[in-house]
Amino acid sequence: MKKAPGLGIAIAVACAAIVLPAATNAADSASDPAASGNNDAGASQATHRPAQKRPAKRIAFRKYVACDTVSEVEPSRSCRLGDEKGAFFRSNLFNVRYHVCVRFPDRRSMCAKRQEAKRGELYVNRITSRMTGVHAVVWFVKGKRVGRYRFRVTR
Numbered sequence: 001m002k003k004a005p006g007l008g009i010a011i012a013v014a015c016a017a018i019v020l021p022a023a024t025n026a027a028d029s030a031s032d033p034a035a036s037g038n039n040d041a042g043a044s045q046a047t048h049r050p051a052q053k054r055p056a057k058r059i060a061f062r063k064y065v066a067c068d069t070v071s072e073v074e075p076s077r078s079c080r081l082g083d084e085k086g087a088f089f090r091s092n093l094f095n096v097r098y099h100v101c102v103r104f105p106d107r108r109s110m111c112a113k114r115q116e117a118k119r120g121e122l123y124v125n126r127i128t129s130r131m132t133g134v135h136a137v138v139w140f141v142k143g144k145r146v147g148r149y150r151f152r153v154t155r
């Protein structure tokens with residue numbers, strides 16, 4: 001695990017599989033009035049065109065907080081005080097340089113700047129808070145906020 005210089009936030013890298021976009025299903029032919037055979041003499045015949053299959057929109061960045069720093073952990077909105085907490089980030093489309101900042105319950109902030117993220121790899125920044133209360137994690141790419149995640153630390 002690499003440690004970010006002087007910030008108290010550590011970074012570790014774990015490989016993650018790239019998720020392919022899911023295809024949408026075609027429209028159900030049972031809802032097609034032309035297929036049912038019910039034609040009124042005075043009604044015009046509507047032609048049915050099946051929905052075109054398009055890939056689902058890819059999300060550029062995956063970011064969340066979890067109560068552990070291993071790559072298989074699920075996102076969480078509440079962690080215990082003794083848990084290892086991590087801010088996870090993955091760029092799905094391209095290599096980027098990102099910043100991650102944590103705002104603590106006492107309103108202080110700590111940031112890890114100029115973090116490199118290669119496309120498709122999952123990165124975790126360890127959150128070393130010993131405070132209870134609501135924390136906010138914010139990620140920036142090219143100076144623009146790309147995500148925010150709030151979580152609570154309890155005893």
